Amino acid sequence: MKPNDRKRRPSGRTTLSDVARAADVSPITASRALRGERSVAPELVERVKQAAEQLGYVPDPAARALASQRSNQVPVLVPLLSNALFVDVLEAVHSTLLPQGFQTLIGVTHYSPEQEEQLLRSYLAHRPAGLLLTGFDRTEAARQLIAGSGVPCVHLMELTRAHGVYCVGFSQVDAGHAMTRHLLQRGRQRIAFVAAQLDPRTMQRAEGYRRCLREQGVYDARLELLSPQPSSMRLGGELLQDLLRNHPDVDAVFFCNDDLAQGALLAALRLGIDVPGRLAVAGFNDLSGSDQMVPPLTTVRTPRGTIGEASARMLLGLMRGELPAQHSLDLGFELVVRGSS
Structure with missing residues (x-):
C-alpha cells in the first residue's frame, strides 16, 4: 500500500x-x-x-454517534476544578476510560443545579455514551433529562439506596460523626463546626456532627458557624477568629474541609494559640499539605481517586449492558489522627 x-x-x-x-x-x-x-x-x-x-x-465522532446513536464521549460534571479533591477524581476517571476508547468531557457546575441542568442539556444533545455526575443535588428538570435520555449514569461522592440509581462514594454523615466522636474521646466538650460553601456534602458532614453531639447530650447550635462564601485558607483564619471572639470557651473546631482548617492553623500560629493544648483543630479530605502543617492536621481521608476509578468501571459495565453487583458502592473513609487534635 x-x-x-x-x-x-x-x-x-x-x-x-x-x-x-x-x-x-x-x-x-x-x-x-x-x-x-x-x-x-x-x-x-x-x-x-x-x-x-x-x-x-x-x-469521526460525529459519524460514529450517527451510526450507533451514541458517541464515545463521557461527560463528567464536577462542582469546581480549583478543588484538588475533584482533580483527583477526574484524573482517575480519565485514566480508566481512555484505554477503553472513551473521551472524558469535563463540565463545571459551580455548585449550581441550574448550571448543571444547562450542561446536561448541551451534552445530552450529542448523545454521550455515559454520564458521571457529582452527588444528587439537581433540578427536577435535570432528573427528567437523565431518565429520558436512556444514557447510563453513575453518581459520585454520595450514596443512596434508591432503586435504579448507581453510585460510588461514602457516607458523609458517618464521616462527620466519626470525626466528632474522635474529638469527644480526646476530652473535648465545646466542639464547634465551621463550614463554607455549604454544598450538600458539607451539610451532610454537619448532620453527622450534630448526631454525635446529641447522642452525648452536649450539642449547642450556637457553635455552628456556617458561611456561604467560597472555601479558602484565608476564610478559615477569619472564621476561627470570629468563632473565638464570640465563643472563647470553644476547645475544638471541626472544619468542613482542609482548606479552612489549614488557614485556621496558620492563624492560630500567628495569634499564639496553642494547638492542640488550648484548641484542637480537625479538617476533612486530607488534602495536599495537611500533613505538613504545624502541627500536622487531623482529618478525614477520602478515597477520591478510588471513587473516580470505581465509578468509571461501573459506568463501563453499564455501557456494555452489564448490571453491577452493587448499585450503591460504599468505599468508606479513614480517620487520620495527627498532632492538631
Whole structure:
C-alpha cells in the first residue's frame, strides 16, 4: 500500500472506507475491528489497525454517534476544578476510560443545579455514551433529562439506596460523626463546626456532627458557624477568629474541609494559640499539605481517586449492558489522627 494510492473525500480526510480498502475488508468489518468487537477475527483486527495507523486515520465522532446513536464521549460534571479533591477524581476517571476508547468531557457546575441542568442539556444533545455526575443535588428538570435520555449514569461522592440509581462514594454523615466522636474521646466538650460553601456534602458532614453531639447530650447550635462564601485558607483564619471572639470557651473546631482548617492553623500560629493544648483543630479530605502543617492536621481521608476509578468501571459495565453487583458502592473513609487534635 502506498500513500498516493489513498482515495479521500474532497476534504482530504482519511475515511473508514479508505482503511477498509487498504485492509481488504468491508467498512463494517473495519468499524467493528476498530471498536474492539470480539466477533472479528484477531488477524483481521490487526490488519485493520495497521492500515489505520499507516493512513493516519482518526475516527469521526460525529459519524460514529450517527451510526450507533451514541458517541464515545463521557461527560463528567464536577462542582469546581480549583478543588484538588475533584482533580483527583477526574484524573482517575480519565485514566480508566481512555484505554477503553472513551473521551472524558469535563463540565463545571459551580455548585449550581441550574448550571448543571444547562450542561446536561448541551451534552445530552450529542448523545454521550455515559454520564458521571457529582452527588444528587439537581433540578427536577435535570432528573427528567437523565431518565429520558436512556444514557447510563453513575453518581459520585454520595450514596443512596434508591432503586435504579448507581453510585460510588461514602457516607458523609458517618464521616462527620466519626470525626466528632474522635474529638469527644480526646476530652473535648465545646466542639464547634465551621463550614463554607455549604454544598450538600458539607451539610451532610454537619448532620453527622450534630448526631454525635446529641447522642452525648452536649450539642449547642450556637457553635455552628456556617458561611456561604467560597472555601479558602484565608476564610478559615477569619472564621476561627470570629468563632473565638464570640465563643472563647470553644476547645475544638471541626472544619468542613482542609482548606479552612489549614488557614485556621496558620492563624492560630500567628495569634499564639496553642494547638492542640488550648484548641484542637480537625479538617476533612486530607488534602495536599495537611500533613505538613504545624502541627500536622487531623482529618478525614477520602478515597477520591478510588471513587473516580470505581465509578468509571461501573459506568463501563453499564455501557456494555452489564448490571453491577452493587448499585450503591460504599468505599468508606479513614480517620487520620495527627498532632492538631
